[in-house]
Amino acid sequence: MITQIDVRGVLAxxxxxxxxxxxxxxxxxxxxxxxxxxxxLLTGRTVVVLDFSAVRIIDxxxxxxxxAKLVAASLxxxxxxxxxxxxxxxxxxxxxxxxxxxxxxLALVAEASGTLRVLGEVADQARLAFARLATRGEARPEDVAxxxxxxxxxxxxxxxxxxxxxxxxxxxxxxxxxxxx
Amino acid sequence: MSAVVEVPQRFDERxxxxxxxxxxxxxxxxxxxxxxxxxxxxxxxxxxxxxxxGQALRERGAEPRFTVPRDRDVAxxxxxxxxxxxxxxxxxxxxxxxxxxxxxxxxxxxxxPVRAAEDVHTVVxxxxxxxxxxxxxxxxxxxxxxxxxxxxxxxxxQNIVEHAGTGxxxxxxxxxxxxxxxxxxxxxxxxxVGFRHTLEPTQGARYGERWGDGAALEAALLQSMSxxxxxxxxxxxxxxxxxxxxxxxxxxIRSGTARIAIVPPWDDDAPLTEGLAPFPGxxxxxVIPAGAGEPR
Numbered sequence: 001m002i003t004q005i006d007v008r009g010v011l012a013x014x015x016x017x018x019x020x021x022x023x024x025x026x027x028x029x030x031x032x033x034x035x036x037x038x039x040x041l042l043t044g045r046t047v048v049v050l051d052f053s054a055v056r057i058i059d060x061x062x063x064x065x066x067x068a069k070l071v072a073a074s075l076x077x078x079x080x081x082x083x084x085x086x087x088x089x090x091x092x093x094x095x096x097x098x099x100x101x102x103x104x105x106l107a108l109v110a111e112a113s114g115t116l117r118v119l120g121e122v123a124d125q126a127r128l129a130f131a132r133l134a135t136r137g138e139a140r141p142e143d144v145a146x147x148x149x150x151x152x153x154x155x156x157x158x159x160x161x162x163x164x165x166x167x168x169x170x171x172x173x174x175x176x177x178x179x180x181x
Numbered sequence: 182m183s184a185v186v187e188v189p190q191r192f193d194e195r196x197x198x199x200x201x202x203x204x205x206x207x208x209x210x211x212x213x214x215x216x217x218x219x220x221x222x223x224x225x226x227x228x229x230x231x232x233x234x235g236q237a238l239r240e241r242g243a244e245p246r247f248t249v250p251r252d253r254d255v256a257x258x259x260x261x262x263x264x265x266x267x268x269x270x271x272x273x274x275x276x277x278x279x280x281x282x283x284x285x286x287x288x289x290x291x292x293x294p295v296r297a298a299e300d301v302h303t304v305v306x307x308x309x310x311x312x313x314x315x316x317x318x319x320x321x322x323x324x325x326x327x328x329x330x331x332x333x334x335x336x337x338x339q340n341i342v343e344h345a346g347t348g349x350x351x352x353x354x355x356x357x358x359x360x361x362x363x364x365x366x367x368x369x370x371x372x373x374v375g376f377r378h379t380l381e382p383t384q385g386a387r388y389g390e391r392w393g394d395g396a397a398l399e400a401a402l403l404q405s406m407s408x409x410x411x412x413x414x415x416x417x418x419x420x421x422x423x424x425x426x427x428x429x430x431x432x433x434i435r436s437g438t439a440r441i442a443i444v445p446p447w448d449d450d451a452p453l454t455e456g457l458a459p460f461p462g463x464x465x466x467x468v469i470p471a472g473a474g475e476p477r
Contacts, residue, residue, distance in 0.1 A: 021302065021331065021335075
């Protein structure tokens with residue numbers, strides 16, 4: 001299941017005077033709180049697309065309060081099977097979000113210019129595995145091992161790290177990237 | 182005993198040290214007069230610093246006086262920047278205060294108080310809605326730089342809300358830098374507790390004997406340290422640094438007796454200066470040069 005969340009829409013709902021700018025921690029907390037209420041209604045495995053397309057500014061404080069804290073809370077909640085995918089950020093905003101995530105050793109997937117990429121901190125081999133998976137669309141560990149010229153164990157470890165970090169999905173022995181389509 | 186603190190004839194971040202030294206000497210005086218009658222030019226930094234000086238004097242119970250610039254055009258400029266609207270709450274004003282509306286002309290952002298997160302929204306919204314055309318048109322900033330400008334402005338203002346322990350002011354204006362470069366400048370000042378005080382509980386022990394205003398500024402600006410133990414904190418100044426790095430901008434922060442700067446190739450400021458005259462709170466200046474059309 002895929003759930004699209006228009007972050008600007010959330011902002012307009014919770015802080016009506018601030019229609020397009022995600023700035024300050026109190027605003028970030030209010031937006032996150034509203035998103036968490038939506039997430040609490042979800043059941044089963046869900047790709048949550050956080051769409052920032054209509055947001056003009058997102059400062060680092062808001063990036064931390066919304067993106068980093070949502071990811072951290074999701075990872076800490078074993079009962080929640082949510083995978084986050086960011087969409088609609090500019091290159092500069094992606095860089096800022098990436099630094100915020102790295103600072104807390106977190107990672108998530110962003111869609112930019114039609115391609116998927118991992119933002120934040122993951123092991124090099126896992127990042128390479130993600131790139132192969134994003135290109136292939138779906139793969140078995142054997143495929144990734146062949147692509148990366150590494151052992152099957154190394155490929156499986158890299159893919160499993162991505163699964164644990166909720167950056168890819170594993171279904172029936174196959175691994176596949178998050179898609180927002 | 183009364184003391185007169187002269188506002189430099191050309192009052193910007195550089196001549197601020199001259200002002201701060203005089204201000205520190207006058208600190209114990211029962212009556213203090215800030216004399217700007219001979220001032221001929223002032224930067225946004227100078228304007229908000231004067232309000233911070235008044236705030237500090239008020240908080241210690243003084244009733245400072247302020248002499249308005251003698252030059253009519255200069256006083257009008259101060260009026261358009263909104264200085265007198267705020268100064269009359271802090272100072273007993275002497276001289277002719279012009280009747281002009283703050284924010285007229287090409288002022289990017291007249292002096293605006295920053296006391297709460299709500300004020301930060303107001304400031305950012307104003308810059309994006311009213312001033313983007315000046316930033317892109319007159320200064321030739323790339324539209325991406327204009328968006329980042331709002332982010333940097335937000336983080337600089339939030340620094341007051343989260344750390345100063347009091348309110349402060351922000352002002353944004355475009356003018357010609359002393360080396361003839363056209364720039365947009367964000368100036369933020371408060372008379373709060375300063376970086377050293379705010380970081381001491383979490384960072385002081387790490388630095389040991391080195392701890393002081395300079396070390397606190399290094400910890401905040403260069404190492405993204407925060408008074409909060411939350412790992413997500415301390416990103417605001419780091420975000421400003423990245424933005425300025427992309428667009429060849431400059432940041433300087435003065436707090437207590439030290440001043441730190443990240444200096445782009447077009448300027449020759451000192452990276453860190455310690456042992457300055459003590460001045461309360463923090464004063465921050467961000468400078469974006471005109472024609473910052475391509476990110477680095």
